[in-house]
Amino acid sequence: MHSVSDTEAIILNLVQPLDHQRDTEVVDLFAAAGRILAVPVTSNLDFPHWDNSAMDGYAVRYTDVQHCSAEQPAVLEIVESIPAGYQPQSIIQAGQAARIFTGAVMPQGADTVVMQERTSQQENFVQILAAPKPQEFVRRQASFYQAGTQLLPAGIKLNGAEIAVLAAAQCGRVSVYSTPIVAIFSTGDELVTIDQPLAAGQIVDSNAYALAALVRQSGAEPLMLGIVKDEPAALQKTITEAIAHADIVISSGGVSVGDYDYVEQILATLQAQIHIRAVAMRPGKPLTVATFPPTVDEGDNNHRVPIYFGLPGNPAAVLVTFLRFVQPAIKKLAGLAQGWKVEFVKVRSHQELRSDGKRETYIWGKLQLVNGVYEFSPSGGSHSSGNLINLAQTNALAVIPVGKTLISAGEEVEVYFNRG
Ligand SMILES: Nc1nc2c(c(=O)[nH]1)N[C@H]1C(S)=C(S)[C@@H](COP(=O)(O)OP(=O)(O)OC[C@H]3O[C@@H](n4cnc5c(N)ncnc54)[C@H](O)[C@@H]3O)O[C@H]1N2
């Protein structure tokens, strides 16, 4: 049985990221949210593009106004008014100023902006009522970014801020990594689709829905392969189909020691290399991770060899093993340059938390702000890994390490905060 941290290391080591040349596509910037940038971006524009005003006020020469005050204002002649979007026409001389507005180009000769609240205008003269600091309220050309240097590196996720930067740099189309395909299927004779009446002993295949949602949230595209009966031939057919089409394959159920748990047997038949059979964690112990020998396939020489995750069937085990192991694998595969690993934060536990101390134990619950301090509260109700009801409305998993049986109320606990 592997430890959780060894399992994470083995899995991340198996993942080959998408290729930055072959596995990419060009998308319109409006469609780029959540995608991973495949090439570094450089701009030939400075930011700001030119010196400009940060305030509505007056562009002045600092030397003209450095000693002024309300009692002894500097009086300057206004030679021009410069709205945003216009090129100034004059050069400001000693004793002169230009009316200027936020974002407008600074006129030559002026080096400082005085905000209009510190001035008083009479016709085409302005009184400066307080001495500014040198260069105050001027946004200098290239002070935010210098043309020709790297604007954004490859391997970052494009969210609102990054997309705004690309828009400002006139990158209307960007090269991003292709979306990884994750095949999902469920195993079990007891499973029915959502629309079927439930006969005795039957339950809805909820894991498929959970996994499709989690895969999407992780930035990949689910490929739904349905429910597979607990029959070796059916399982072999579906696994064969899945590995031909996906970058990652996830099954749920059929990985324990029961008479109808066939996943490992079929993986062996398909000559898979099984890297993980069991993990010292709760829930999630019978997690199975495998890879397949490269096949000489028809024409598609570039097809990558997928990683197979046989998740345990219990709904809580599915959620925990997905978040702990599959999501980091998807992030690395998807081209993210860093930040694949699950990160834990230390918070106060609102209640006592218990474990048998033998396996790393994950307890689902909520991370909440209590008087400005984050606290973890476990879900009420049963923490059986078969209970999916109290997984709803949770946002965090608390971890009790091997060897520890109790975390007391008020004690510190490590928590994975799943912001969603
Ligand atoms: N003798 C032992 N029995 C079990 C062990 C063990 O070590 N020795 N481990 C237990 C643990 S821990 C887990 S977790 C489960 C894992 O079982 P499998 O992965 O083989 O999953 P199944 O037996 O097929 O199903 C388990 C449970 O989950 C329900 N299930 C399965 N698929 C779905 C689905 N798609 N949607 C909703 N629910 C699903 C299924 O009905 C079962 O109740 O094994 C323990 N047993």
Ligand code: MOO
């Ligand atoms: O993996 Mo199981 O869910 O520990 O009961």
Ligand SMILES: [Mg+2]
């Ligand atoms: Mg079983």
